[in-house]
Amino acid sequence: xxARPLNRMSELRRDPILRRWVIMAPERGADTLAxxxxxxxxxxxxxxxxxxxxxxxxxxxxxxxxxRDGTGWAVRVTPDKKPLLHIEGDLGRRAAGMFDxxxxxxxxxxxxxxxxxxLTWADFPLPQMTRLLELYRARTRDLRxxxxxxxxxxxxxxxxxxxxxxxSHSHVVATPxxxxxxxxxxxGAREYYRMRERCVxxxxxxxxxxxxxxxxxxxxxxxxxxxxxxxxxYEMWIAPLEHxxxxxxxxDGAAASLAELLVDALARLRTALADPPYSVxxxxxxxxxxxxxxxxxxxxxxxxxxxxxxxxxxTGIFSNPVPPEEAARRLRARR
Amino acid sequence: xxARPLNRMSELRRDPILRRWVIMAPERGADTLAxxxxxxxxxxxxxxxxxxxxxxxxxxxxxxxxxRDGTGWAVRVTPDKKPLLHIEGDLGRRAAGMFDxxxxxxxxxxxxxxxxxxLTWADFPLPQMTRLLELYRARTRDLRxxxxxxxxxxxxxxxxxxxxxxxSHSHVVATPxxxxxxxxxxxGAREYYRMRERCVxxxxxxxxxxxxxxxxxxxxxxxxxxxxxxxxxYEMWIAPLEHxxxxxxxxDGAAASLAELLVDALARLRTALADPPYSVxxxxxxxxxxxxxxxxxxxxxxxxxxxxxxxxxxTGIFSNPVPPEEAARRLRARR
Numbered sequence: 223x224x225a226r227p228l229n230r231m232s233e234l235r236r237d238p239i240l241r242r243w244v245i246m247a248p249e250r251g252a253d254t255l256a257x258x259x260x261x262x263x264x265x266x267x268x269x270x271x272x273x274x275x276x277x278x279x280x281x282x283x284x285x286x287x288x289x290r291d292g293t294g295w296a297v298r299v300t301p302d303k304k305p306l307l308h309i310e311g312d313l314g315r316r317a318a319g320m321f322d323x324x325x326x327x328x329x330x331x332x333x334x335x336x337x338x339x340x341l342t343w344a345d346f347p348l349p350q351m352t353r354l355l356e357l358y359r360a361r362t363r364d365l366r367x368x369x370x371x372x373x374x375x376x377x378x379x380x381x382x383x384x385x386x387x388x389x390s391h392s393h394v395v396a397t398p399x400x401x402x403x404x405x406x407x408x409x410g411a412r413e414y415y416r417m418r419e420r421c422v423x424x425x426x427x428x429x430x431x432x433x434x435x436x437x438x439x440x441x442x443x444x445x446x447x448x449x450x451x452x453x454x455x456y457e458m459w460i461a462p463l464e465h466x467x468x469x470x471x472x473x474d475g476a477a478a479s480l481a482e483l484l485v486d487a488l489a490r491l492r493t494a495l496a497d498p499p500y501s502v503x504x505x506x507x508x509x510x511x512x513x514x515x516x517x518x519x520x521x522x523x524x525x526x527x528x529x530x531x532x533x534x535x536x537t538g539i540f541s542n543p544v545p546p547e548e549a550a551r552r553l554r555a556r557r
Numbered sequence: 558x559x560a561r562p563l564n565r566m567s568e569l570r571r572d573p574i575l576r577r578w579v580i581m582a583p584e585r586g587a588d589t590l591a592x593x594x595x596x597x598x599x600x601x602x603x604x605x606x607x608x609x610x611x612x613x614x615x616x617x618x619x620x621x622x623x624x625r626d627g628t629g630w631a632v633r634v635t636p637d638k639k640p641l642l643h644i645e646g647d648l649g650r651r652a653a654g655m656f657d658x659x660x661x662x663x664x665x666x667x668x669x670x671x672x673x674x675x676l677t678w679a680d681f682p683l684p685q686m687t688r689l690l691e692l693y694r695a696r697t698r699d700l701r702x703x704x705x706x707x708x709x710x711x712x713x714x715x716x717x718x719x720x721x722x723x724x725s726h727s728h729v730v731a732t733p734x735x736x737x738x739x740x741x742x743x744x745g746a747r748e749y750y751r752m753r754e755r756c757v758x759x760x761x762x763x764x765x766x767x768x769x770x771x772x773x774x775x776x777x778x779x780x781x782x783x784x785x786x787x788x789x790x791y792e793m794w795i796a797p798l799e800h801x802x803x804x805x806x807x808x809d810g811a812a813a814s815l816a817e818l819l820v821d822a823l824a825r826l827r828t829a830l831a832d833p834p835y836s837v838x839x840x841x842x843x844x845x846x847x848x849x850x851x852x853x854x855x856x857x858x859x860x861x862x863x864x865x866x867x868x869x870x871x872t873g874i875f876s877n878p879v880p881p882e883e884a885a886r887r888l889r890a891r892r
Contacts, residue, residue: 235785235786236786237745237784237785237786237788238745238749238757238760238761238785238786239742239745239746239749239757239758239761240741240742240745241745241748242786242788242873242875243786243874244786244787244788244875244876244877245874245875245876245877246877246880247876247877247878248878248879248880248883306868306874306876318785319764319767319768320760320761320764321764321785321786375872375874377868377872393868395868395872395874397872397874401872401873401874402872402873402874403872403873404872404873405873406575406873407574407575410572410573410574410575410576411574413576414573414574422573422574423574425573425655426573426574426655429654429655429656432654433654449572450570450572450573450653450656451570451571451572451573451577451578451579451656452579453572453577453579503872533641533712533728533730537710537712537730537732537736537737537738537739537838538577538736538737538738538739538740538741539578539580539641539710539730539732539736539737540577540579540580541579541580541582541641542579542580542581542582543582543583544583545581545583548583
């Protein structure tokens with residue numbers, strides 16, 4: 223008896239206990255699931271010309287946005303070819319027995335960060351990083367006009383097993399639901415605000431500046447620090463000293479200033495930990511403009527080091543062998 | 558100028574935004590942090606005799622509990638030599654500026670699951686798995702008498718880069734705080750109960766039995782299923798059909814019945830995915846007996862497959878390329 227055909231369409235399913243939306247994305251390919259520690263099937267350099275390099279634009283012809291630089295492009299945004307979420311359609315919220323479902327609607331954009339094939343974020347000239355940050359700001363402003371979307375997140379992965387073709391690229395994702403981590407941060411910030419009528423991030427920034435020992439770097443507009451309760455060794459956050467929930471309001475001058483600290487932080491990480499793989503993410507407030515007083519946008523940077531994750535997965539208990547004071551000391555020391 | 562000496566004592570730090578306790582455990586060794594994908598420094602077989610094997614008891618002489626089998630032991634519990642949490646002392650709750658701290662108090666016990674060096678859980682004779690489950694029940698009952706503790710969790714990791722010496726062992730951890738994941742589950746279950754006065758787990762079990770397509774196996778007392786909104790490919794849960802929040806109340810007959818489904822599930826996973834690394838965890842209610850009507854203990858099983866984790870880390874957005882219906886179909890097919 224043949225198995226009945228499976229639904230190969232992606233959808234969003236809500237866990238009734240954790241109240242978390244999970245993307246079921248069968249078309250992203252169960253068959254490409256690599257075993258832990260092995261590079262994914264699409265990693266490596268051996269699969270023809272790099273589709274991100276200048277000259278290969280016809281492989282990703284649909285430009286969502288592009289930043290020009292003289293005769294060529296400096297940053298390029300195209301639809302992700304295996305999107306987590308799909309831009310076309312309505313949400314189609316519905317029930318299936320006791321469960322909740324909707325269509326896997328959202329934006330998943332692929333950003334080619336730079337024309338040069340081998341340049342990593344830690345190597346970026348400041349004007350290039352500034353252009354890239356301005357591009358994220360522009361995508362945030364554009365995607366928020368779509369009323370289906372609740373949050374816009376930016377994600378950058380660096381390191382061999384993470385990146386296709388080794389050419390620096392990043393993701394802009396707009397979701398029709400609050401991503402769990404963002405929802406938790408917003409909920410925590412709201413609770414703190416309810417108690418004190420102050421932004422918890424502003425208070426934490428003041429505290430870190432006062433204590434000093436977890437500060438990695440600062441300039442006139444931003445602070446890089448290893449958070450007090452860092453979940454991961456060598457975790458860093460970069461946050462504006464002035465309160466702001468909406469990354470879309472970033473001023474032009476501030477973009478250059480943020481670029482300076484972002485490149486600085488990644489260069490420090492590379493030196494301190496011998497070029498580890500890492501992820502960088504922008505956490506910004508809801509695009510509907512809620513929680514403006516409570517939330518505070520920031521970038522989070524986490525190197526992927528091989529310490530034991532079983533306990534974290536099983537229980538949400540994070541154990542960190544590197545106190546942030548020590549991380550900050552090593553990261554301050556050199557870049 | 559020499560750096561000032563660092564505090565090498567472990568402590569619990571609470572994140573003021575996420576309201577999550579993080580264990581700062583410098584004595585667990587930042588220097589042993591392996592790079593992603595490389596086995597940790599203490600993995601492998603090449604470091605002398607296995608300390609878990611019969612004959613090596615003097616390497617871990619302090620027995621917390623032991624299950625005898627004729628002249629030898631069948632299961633043995635000793636203190637973990639690099640504990641996440643320490644049993645001696647008081648909680649010492651205190652502030653540091655705006656932050657909250659307490660001592661890293663708790664129990665971290667190492668369970669040698671079986672005398673035989675090469676036997677994995679999927680190979681366990683049912684009497685051995687039954688003894689092990691009864692041992693977890695006994696440790697739950699014993700640890701709850703310590704009023705400092707809020708939750709008792711059990712964690713088992715299987716697979717090359719996870720296990721020291723390759724000899725099957727597991728962890729029993731008692732925490733003075735609600736582990737984040739457990740706290741979320743309890744909060745979700747409480748919210749559901751407040752709305753309907755029914756256990757959300759009981760409802761989900763009924764729904765899975767009715768739908769059928771995500772059921773992997775069942776017997777008279779327990780159900781193994783791939784949850785509707787599985788965060789991870791091939792995730793399985795095993796839950797009692799009868800409501801129970803407290804693993805300490807597991808009846809003797811039910812332990813044998815649970816052993817049957819647990820070994821069955823791991824044997825299916827090994828066949829379906831060619832012996833993947835995996836983690837298994839017991840999620841049970843608070844040891845103070847709260848949320849008895851709302852919470853429902855269960856075991857969660859997750860294979861560690863190498864799909865992209867950046868988005869999950871950055872945002873809490875889980876994307877799963879294997880719908881649980883397909884996972885259940887493959888897991889049902891053979892073992």
